[in-house]
Amino acid sequence: xxxxxxxxxxxxxxxxxxxxxxxxxxxxxxxxxxxxxxxxxxxxxxxxxxxxxxxx
Ligand SMILES: [Zn+2]
Numbered sequence: 910x911x912x913x914x915x916x917x918x919x920x921x922x923x924x925x926x927x928x929x930x931x932x933x934x935x936x937x938x939x940x941x942x943x944x945x946x947x948x949x950x951x952x953x954x955x956x957x958x959x960x961x962x963x964x965x
Contacts, residue, residue: 923947928960 923938928946930937935950937960944957 931955931960931963 923940925936925938928937929935930948930951930953932953933948933951935948937946937948937955939946939957946955946957946960947953948955
């Protein structure tokens with residue numbers, strides 16, 4: 910039986926997201942486990958769903 914590989918298990922849980930911060934326009938990083946995104950500039954945290962709604 911093949912082993913299930915969790916892509917986040919051995920790496921930094923933050924993955925680069927292709928979205929901009931809703932507050933300052935900085936780069937957002939997605940925290941996949943909690944479905945949140947955090948801005949690298951102002952450290953604001955957004956729910957991934959909110960970011961998707963704004964930047965579709
Ligand atoms: Zn920001």
